[in-house]
Amino acid sequence: MSVAAATYGLAFGLLATQSGFNIFQTISMSALVFGGSSQLVAMEQLSIGLGAASAILAGSALNMRILLVTATMRNVLASRPWWQVGLGTFFATDASVALMQSAKPRNMTTSYWYFFGGGASLYVIWIAVTAIGAIVSSGVPNPQAIGLDFAIIAIFVATLPGMWRGTKDVLPWLLASGIVLIWGTLFPEYASWGLIGGAVIGAICAGLNNEH
Amino acid sequence: MNIEIWMTIIGLGGASFAIRLSGYLLASQIPQDGMWARALQALPGCLIASLVSLMMLNGTMLEWISAVMVLAIAAITRKPTLAMFAGMVIIAAMRFAIA
Numbered sequence: 330m331s332v333a334a335a336t337y338g339l340a341f342g343l344l345a346t347q348s349g350f351n352i353f354q355t356i357s358m359s360a361l362v363f364g365g366s367s368q369l370v371a372m373e374q375l376s377i378g379l380g381a382a383s384a385i386l387a388g389s390a391l392n393m394r395i396l397l398v399t400a401t402m403r404n405v406l407a408s409r410p411w412w413q414v415g416l417g418t419f420f421a422t423d424a425s426v427a428l429m430q431s432a433k434p435r436n437m438t439t440s441y442w443y444f445f446g447g448g449a450s451l452y453v454i455w456i457a458v459t460a461i462g463a464i465v466s467s468g469v470p471n472p473q474a475i476g477l478d479f480a481i482i483a484i485f486v487a488t489l490p491g492m493w494r495g496t497k498d499v500l501p502w503l504l505a506s507g508i509v510l511i512w513g514t515l516f517p518e519y520a521s522w523g524l525i526g527g528a529v530i531g532a533i534c535a536g537l538n539n540e541h
Numbered sequence: 542m543n544i545e546i547w548m549t550i551i552g553l554g555g556a557s558f559a560i561r562l563s564g565y566l567l568a569s570q571i572p573q574d575g576m577w578a579r580a581l582q583a584l585p586g587c588l589i590a591s592l593v594s595l596m597m598l599n600g601t602m603l604e605w606i607s608a609v610m611v612l613a614i615a616a617i618t619r620k621p622t623l624a625m626f627a628g629m630v631i632i633a634a635m636r637f638a639i640a
Contacts, residue, residue: 333622336622336623337621337622339622340622340625349542349546350546354546354547354550357550358549358550358553358554361550361551361553361554361557362550362553362554362557363557364557366585366589367553367557368553370588370592371549371553372549373592373596375542375545375546375549380545381545381548381549381552384545384549384552384553385548385549385552385553385556387588387592388549388553388556388557389553389556389557389560390584390588391584391585391588391589392556392557392560393560393581393584393585394581394582394584394585395557395560395561395564396560396561396563396564396567396571396581397564397571397573397578397581397582398561398564399561399562399563399564399565399568400564400565400567400568400571400573401568401573402564402565403565403568403569406565414562414565415562417565418558418561418562418564418565419558419561421561421564473636474633474636474637475629475633476628476629476630476631476632476633476636477629479604479607479628479629479632480625480628480629481596482593482596482597482600482604482608482628483607483608483611483624483625483628483629484621484622484625485589485592485593485596486593486608486611486612486615486624486628487611487612487614487615487621487622487624487625487628488589488615488621489586489589489590489593489612489615490612490615490616490619490621491615491619491621492585492586492589493586494582494583494586498583498586501583501586501587502586502587502590504587505587505588505590505591505594506590506591506593506594508591509591509594509595509598510594510598513594513595513598514598520595520598523591523595524588524591524592524595527587527590527591527594528584528587528588528590528591529584529587531583531584531587531590531591532580532581532583532584532587533580534583535579535580535582535583535587536576536577536579536580536583537576538579
């Protein structure tokens, strides 16, 4: 899990520098947001000139799923002091779900400090590799020659198979893509609204579809 | 651009923490199954599918070929970062071959 986060963080650091972030901004984003795909989406929206509001909206939409993660952590966090609740929820990521699942068969108690330790160590790794990526990337003289400009498209395309949950995703994904393509062709200057619109309508379609 | 970057970092940081905290605070109100849970779980995939469509809308032929190969590599290996680096090598090689 740490290795996966480390390579992803490295990629973020590389791309952030290419998108005009300085190293301090790159590290700050990793430290404050702590969500790989959300950071990448927001950065991409900024780099194509869609502005902060659009970047925050798209990044937040990707992080909405963490609502479900922290909701399932309720039993662990209940009756803890407010600062421990704050820290515990701050460190919650998709990896927290994996921690919970891996703890069950081993009969480990999913205690607060188990989550805290897992989350905090991932956080430290995340910030460190982001910084390394940013430092390495700032030394690249001609990004196009090594295909670095294509890396942001590649990382999102490469994320798709991991997000694919089977045939139930066919209709929502087609709907989301179709809306983006049609909207983007008709209104290129408002393409970012197509992005949010497509994603939300696709998700609602998935919600309405009761088959599993 | 610099101010926009900082606004995004602080805004998205605040929004992400608010999302995390409200998941805990609203836990009893957030259904773990049913329509809204299904929609929330499907949202990230739909957003990435939308984003890829938007990026490929103005993509060149070389980008399309590379993207299809990245998708295949990621689907087979299940290692997104490996697929990303492979994509960079593929497009760089094709550009070098054409130039």
